Amino acid sequence: VICGYGNVALELCKILIDNKNYIIEKYNLDLKVRSIVGRHGQLYEEKGIDLAALMELEKGSSAIEEYAKQKGLTLKTNIVFDGDVLVEATPTDVESGEPGLTYALKALDSGMNVVFASKGALVTNYKLISTKAAELNLKINYSGATAAALPTLDIGENSLSGARIKSIKGILNGTTNFILTEMFANDICFEDALKKAQEKGIAEKNPNLDISGFDSGCKLLLIANRIFNKQYDISKVDIKGIDKLRIEDINLAKSGGQTIKLIAEARFHGDEVAMKVAPLPVSRTDMFASVNGTNKCIVYDTIEMGQIFCAGGASDPMGAGAAVLKDIINLYK
Numbered sequence: 001v002i003c004g005y006g007n008v009a010l011e012l013c014k015i016l017i018d019n020k021n022y023i024i025e026k027y028n029l030d031l032k033v034r035s036i037v038g039r040h041g042q043l044y045e046e047k048g049i050d051l052a053a054l055m056e057l058e059k060g061s062s063a064i065e066e067y068a069k070q071k072g073l074t075l076k077t078n079i080v081f082d083g084d085v086l087v088e089a090t091p092t093d094v095e096s097g098e099p100g101l102t103y104a105l106k107a108l109d110s111g112m113n114v115v116f117a118s119k120g121a122l123v124t125n126y127k128l129i130s131t132k133a134a135e136l137n138l139k140i141n142y143s144g145a146t147a148a149a150l151p152t153l154d155i156g157e158n159s160l161s162g163a164r165i166k167s168i169k170g171i172l173n174g175t176t177n178f179i180l181t182e183m184f185a186n187d188i189c190f191e192d193a194l195k196k197a198q199e200k201g202i203a204e205k206n207p208n209l210d211i212s213g214f215d216s217g218c219k220l221l222l223i224a225n226r227i228f229n230k231q232y233d234i235s236k237v238d239i240k241g242i243d244k245l246r247i248e249d250i251n252l253a254k255s256g257g258q259t260i261k262l263i264a265e266a267r268f269h270g271d272e273v274a275m276k277v278a279p280l281p282v283s284r285t286d287m288f289a290s291v292n293g294t295n296k297c298i299v300y301d302t303i304e305m306g307q308i309f310c311a312g313g314a315s316d317p318m319g320a321g322a323a324v325l326k327d328i329i330n331l332y333k
């Protein structure tokens, strides 16, 4: 079941069509989309929705309404949570967590695992969702909500099994990294760099979640909760954004052989994890300085395996759709 048929869900469906045979051969999985929930109801076909026919239509709730019309189906308003996995891809609301919260809880109650692309439900109600999933012996995965194509969680969960993690640090937001890169490389003020990001479609019309550091804080929280096995909420993250940064600050850093990056850091102390997001000077020879434009990165510092640095990954809906697919496949491993 997919909730929300926007950019990410559309890309997921495209990949499911394009990679169908590859996924069957490599993972022995024949994935079907039985249902898509839109703003005005649920498209449901027990044998599986004809994704190729759906691709002939536009994206969005209107596309599933049109599909239903063409096939003589009626959208269900009493949503049926029936299947192995729910993909939560509705808009992120970090205040109420809705509509993803209700969808995710109902899916868990119906015995479904949940893969999130959206962050809202997890940021507002991590404890509730993770406790319920554990009690019901179900799984939640959320790579799409934690920098999508960049494997922020996979490294900590799989590649570092058994090693003790001292800290996790990252550049987790592509929009702010683009703005900082522009300010540094082209000597322009914050406002001009933001305008450029908006003109290129990198920053949203309302860029507050990004420039305030809140988006990075949410991703850090979700990564730290999973990797350090905590159930913290967002109030535990000390967040400072880049909105007050002046070109003079960048130039001062530059004159000292440094650049400024919005760094999100979770550090393990005793049994607690301290989390903070802030624009910080980093040496131009530091690995963070090599991450420019909309690129993101993550660094795990461990006792036994040393430092692991990973950067890049597509920052677009296709990358996010692929991250959702990866999470689905990993549920079956």
Ligand SMILES: NC(=O)c1ccc[n+]([C@@H]2O[C@H](COP(=O)([O-])OP(=O)(O)OC[C@H]3O[C@@H](n4cnc5c(N)ncnc54)[C@H](OP(=O)(O)O)[C@@H]3O)[C@@H](O)[C@H]2O)c1
Pocket (backbone or CB within 6 Å): 003, 004, 005, 006, 007, 008, 009, 037, 038, 039, 040, 059, 060, 061, 062, 088, 089, 090, 091, 092, 099, 117, 118, 119, 144, 145, 148, 315, 316, 317, 318, 320
């Ligand atoms: N875009 C990315 O690259 C990216 C990357 C990582 C994570 N994410 C996260 O993934 C989620 C989806 O992103 P997106 O870019 O696909 O967003 P989007 O294009 O805005 O799509 C969201 C879809 O959800 C539908 N929707 C709204 N309210 C709904 C409701 N109550 N029930 C069911 N459907 C509802 C919308 O319907 P209408 O068509 O009627 O508006 C829209 O089709 C977001 O939470 C986003 O933060 C996105």
